[in-house]
Amino acid sequence: ALLDPNGGAGCGIDARVLEHFGVKVIEINAEVGYPEHAIDTDGIDPASGRHMLLRVARATARERAHFGVAFDYDADRGNLVLPGHTEEAIIPPQKVATFNIALALTRRMLRRKSGKPLAVVMSDSTSLASERVGRSFGAEVVYVETGEINVVTRMHQLRSEGYDVPVGVEGANGGTIFETSTCRDGLQAALSAALAESEPEVSEAWLLHAGVPDPNGCEPGEPIPLSRLVASIPANPNVSLRLTAPPLPHAVVKKRLEAYFADRLWPELQGRFESFRFVNFEGTTVSAERTGEETGGWRVELRAPDRAAFVFVRGSRTESGIWRMILDADDEGDFQELLPRARTMFDTVSLG
Structure with missing residues (x-):
């Protein structure tokens, strides 16, 4: 295996652990405190416009390793790649x-x-x-x-x-x-x-x-x-978006999302789906109702007899006005119908 700890906490020690379990390791970018690329490896390199992990996949191919793993700086996440020279070698999280x-x-x-x-x-x-x-x-x-x-x-x-x-x-x-x-x-x-x-x-x-x-x-x-x-391994059409909005209480944004979806989007989508529901995630609980500061995750889930989809939205608790939207669908057609509508929904409600 090829390991890229990127100058972070995994330098040296992760290679030794893998070798203890019988894995032959080639380690690159392993000088502590000297990262060779962005700390968040699951993203686009602004210098090249290519995925950050492409260089790891190419190094994996060059070293003839079976797979490569790139760690984030504290090594609690390991992004996997296969040997290859295109972004198809990158295994999505x-x-x-x-x-x-x-x-x-x-x-x-x-x-x-x-x-x-x-x-x-x-x-x-x-x-x-x-x-x-x-x-x-x-x-x-x-x-x-x-x-x-x-x-x-x-x-x-x-x-x-x-x-x-x-x-x-x-x-x-x-x-x-x-x-x-x-x-x-x-x-x-x-x-x-x-x-x-x-x-x-x-x-x-x-x-x-x-x-x-x-x-x-x-x-x-x-x-x-x-x-x-x-x-x-099955995989759905899936996209993760980082969105910005004027600073607003999370409760206000979610209330607006629910009203917009029910009034504007559902009439356009009910020909594809049979039902929808709003779900809130707070700690270890899942509920139709929100409590406290209402800063947990929010999803609208859509169901048809043989497939499903969701739009997930969660605001940052540390960066005001930063939101994450994830859209996932069992069916490619559903995904393509939902994506532009979900973007428009968020942009509209965030601007009031």
Whole structure:
């Protein structure tokens, strides 16, 4: 594996941990305090206009590594790439989250001994593709507000209620909490990718579960390339937008969003969907009502008999006027219909 700690907290130590578990590591950009590129790796390099992770994918190909991982500065997130020379080699964070759910639940399916009900915890901005994979294993999918502490806390609560909870994710950044870990960890994302190639029985079981019976001509027991596994992971059309607005109380913006959607957008969309509902995420609770300062995540969820979509909006608690919008849909046509309408909705309500 190729590791890029980018001068951050993972320099040296993450490579040693991976090597302890039998992974051969090539480390680049590993001088503490001297980052070679922007600290947030999941974005566009302003100098080149290309994705920040493209250089990592190219280095991975140059070194003939099986995969690459680029850490953010405190190493709690690990962005995965395959070897390649185009942006197609970059694995989007939402797909990393779904990948980790798929492999974690496959291992549970093969090795599970307890009769406890299965559950997976996901943050409010996680793609519906992750939900589909979780439910395909019979797991109950439980949502929380964005924030790793909310994911960890809810996982702990569910275990105390008698559930088996092998994994929790924050889909928007690919952050994953495995088993009884108490925080997301980019190193564990790297180990998950390494395990995928070193456990062919798990990979074969996932491909069969996903309806891909022939793992690219591999003989039983042979390692299945990570690229093949990644290609088998479902992914929705999904976009994350950073938006700006005049400083307004979060409660005002959300109230306006709900009124605009019900009055203006739903009449245009009800030919594609059967129903919608507004959902609020506050800490570990999910409700139709908001409480307190009303600064949690907000979603409008749209349902049809065979598909779903959502528009997620959450305002920053530290930067006034900064908002994040995420749009996700099972169907490409729904996504294309929703995207411009969602942008117009936010721009209109934020300006009053």
